[in-house]
Amino acid sequence: MSRTPDQPALTPQLCFNTTALRDFLRVSRGTVDDTISQNLNALVTPATSSPFDPASTSSRTPRPVHRRPIDGTACKQFKDHVLFPSWQARSDVLNYCAGVATSPDPDDPGHLLRETEDLKARERLVDERLDPYSARYFPREARTEALAMLIRNERMVESIIRSRTWSLVGERCDNGGATYEKALDAWRRGESQDR
Template sequence: MSQPSSAPRLTPQFCFNQTALRDFLRISRGTTDDSITQNLNALLTPAQRGFDPASTSARQLSSPGRTLRPEQCDSFKQRVLFPSWSVRSDVLDYCAGVATSPDPDDPDSVLRQIEDATARERTVNERLDPYSGRYFPREARTESLAMLMRNERAVEKIIRMRTWSLLGERCGTSHESAEPAFDAWRATQRRS
């Protein structure tokens, strides 16, 4: 069984280093959610019933031997899946907070102010130069981080839905969706 993702040291520098942030999310998703089938297969006891030669004579559309026991699924969810989701949620929440906070250490803020002042003072004559009115201000790094967080949250939602549906297929249908189950798990973790 795979291990849950370990939490990175949360600092604004970690969030603004988009390569490190994306790498963490990619690796965490790869070890848990992207390889959910392999993780669930690892829970099965190999050759539990032995080989039956008759099993190869007809194609079986359903796989009764591939269904996991409920206690195996619960253990996987409690020990691997939900802790990985929790670490990623904490990182996404922290970095979203950094993206909405003022950034006094922005190295490009002075350059943006100079470019904005230059653009305001520029003479625009679109008759002589149709492109003279164009000005594309530089994006602040907090704005860029906020856009990245929106995208990563959407990706996370899709990945969790897919993981939960595969978990439901292999472990039996669950009456609750992924987010309420995860929220209930987090509530129990906060109490303990």
């Protein structure tokens, strides 16, 4: 089975270091979700159901081998120990960083620069007859605003990836018709009861 990357320490520095944040999300997705077919194929134990039959080579079988259903126990272990923990680690990081993005940021290095630019923009004389572009002013974005936009985008990506992964898991394992949100919530409740 795949080994998911360890969740980084949840600090505001992680959130504002967009390279480290995106790297964790990318590696986590690449380890589990992007390679879901390979991960599921690894759960199938070859030749457990029936021994090799030499007569089987005389005709073509239309059923693809890689779509064989997987043992329910192996599926459950994969979901409980690899898939859902990976999703939960990414959710924890995204939720924490969303909280950081909505909190005041006293350590913002660009705060003084933005204040200075805003003051200059307010004091500027604008004569649109002489220069129609003189009223143009684009204030710099605070790093919390940039982080909030990044988190929104990553949550949309996460939703798309989880939906695709869950549909592929559903083809090979029994999902009971549950959506990935319901299955993840059920796993969270089960995990919290075990502690």
